[in-house]
Amino acid sequence: MTSTGGDFTKVRWLCTIIGLIFYLGDIGSDLLLTVQYFRAGHLTWAALTLVFILSGSLCVQIFSYVWFKDDKRDGKEDNLPTGHLIGIHVLQIGIITRYFSLLKKSFKALWFNQVQSRLFDLATDLSMLRLFETFLESVPQLVLQLYIILEHNHRSTLQYISMAVSFLNIAWSTVDYRRCLRRSLPHVNEMPCGIPTVVYLLYKVFTITPRILSLTLFIMLSTFSTIAMAFIWFLGTFWAYLEKTDFCTSRVLEYIYRATVGVILIFTFFNIKGENSQVPMTMYYIFSVSENLAAPILLFLFKPESEGTDYLLPIILFILISNSLGLGFLGLYYSLLHPHKVSDEIDGMERDEQTKETTRLNNFLQI
Incomplete structure (x- = not known):
């Protein structure tokens, strides 16, 4: 499974930006909601909201770090030094680093015709990580916030914003993963x-x-x-x-x-x-x-x-x-x-x- 810059279109580049916006919006709105609950004295709600954020992020960082190491070992990617890799994942910004790396490389390929390899492989890795984050963080957050609204009749504008962004994140990451999956496996047709x-x-x-x-x-x-x-x-x-x-x-x-x-x-x-x-x-x-x-x-x-x-x-x-x-x-x-x-x-x-290569x-x- 080898991708070139030609496989990665400008539409795909814009979709990557949208995915990054949804990711940051989802995490950001949930963090703000955690602060709101804490300041209002709802410590249990604040703790649960934060736990879902951290559990999803921790899982994503673990897999992201291991995949970086695997790619470096296999010679697929000229990765950052091990110390830098550990640092960015401890700081919980591994997935953001992946986003900016993909956007930078694909921008050079699309607008300056610089040869860049494995662009779609990098996009597929991101789609898998986003799928993990969605079902470990966004979906449980929706359940929690719905419970708070229906059972405790506690409503706020920030709650609705957080739920709306989580819902968009679920829809986007699920379909984006499906399209990347179909695009990246050579033995199946792409998803039209x-x-x-x-x-x-x-x-x-x-x-x-x-x-x-x-x-x-x-x-x-x-x-x-x-x-x-x-x-x-x-x-x-x-x-x-x-x-x-x-x-x-x-x-x-x-x-x-x-x-x-x-x-x-x-x-x-x-x-x-x-x-x-x-x-x-x-x-x-x-x-x-x-x-x-x-x-x-x-x-x-x-x-x-x-x-x-x-x-x-x-x-x-x-x-x-x-x-x-x-x-x-x-x-x-x-x-x-x-x-x-x-x-x-x-x-x-x-x-x-044609599919014997392990990916x-x-x-x-x-x-």
Whole structure:
């Protein structure tokens, strides 16, 4: 998988800037919200908001540092000295360093015709890191802020800004990863722009959003619901273990990767090893939709005071409609709009010669 400056278009360069803006806006708004909660005396909310920021950032910095080291070892990149690498990742700016490096190199390639190698590889690494950050930070933040608003009736403009930016970040990073994935694997067709991309985005948005709402309702029903969420995380992590993922170069990092995959699977489906996904996807969404629909029903039955609120009925209707739309767009995308390729291998069969080169994407989440 070798990219040149010609593979990296000006549109892609602008998309990289947009992704950086969303990333900074998401982290910045959450940090401001943490300060607001702290100054108002809501120490628990401030602590939880900060924990999600730090957990997502820490995971991203770990993988970013290891990938820098792997690329340096393989001679793919003339990286910074080890001391500098450690410093920027300890300061939690590894992903920002990657953004500025990619923007600088691609700018020279696009506007000054300077030869730059591996631009799309660098963009793909960023898309994977952003996917981690999204499901470890942005999505849990949405659940937390929704819980605070619905359960404690605490609202502020900054909360809504933070939630809006988190939502945009989820939509952007999910589709950006999908497009980078299709672009970077030589044995599959690229994901077309236009209707296929929009339908894929709608499928993800309309399946992730009711998950966020239903999990929020479960926490409102009882904070002990977090134990059930931890069990769901364990099942996702255990599935990754059973699939014997081999994404990382060390055993310890592979365990961290599997645990991260478990978090992602709480909110949306990804095929862990790029093999036949029809059965696990069907089982996943049967369970997910059943759980989504059960949340408002259980809240209504075991917390009768919720019946008099102004949010319960709209949420029930939204979950019903959103689940239906999400599954509808899922079926539409994979039946009519998925960029199949005649030379693609059948799921589970050995890939042909052109994909034997080992890359991070070959072993990463494949759907």
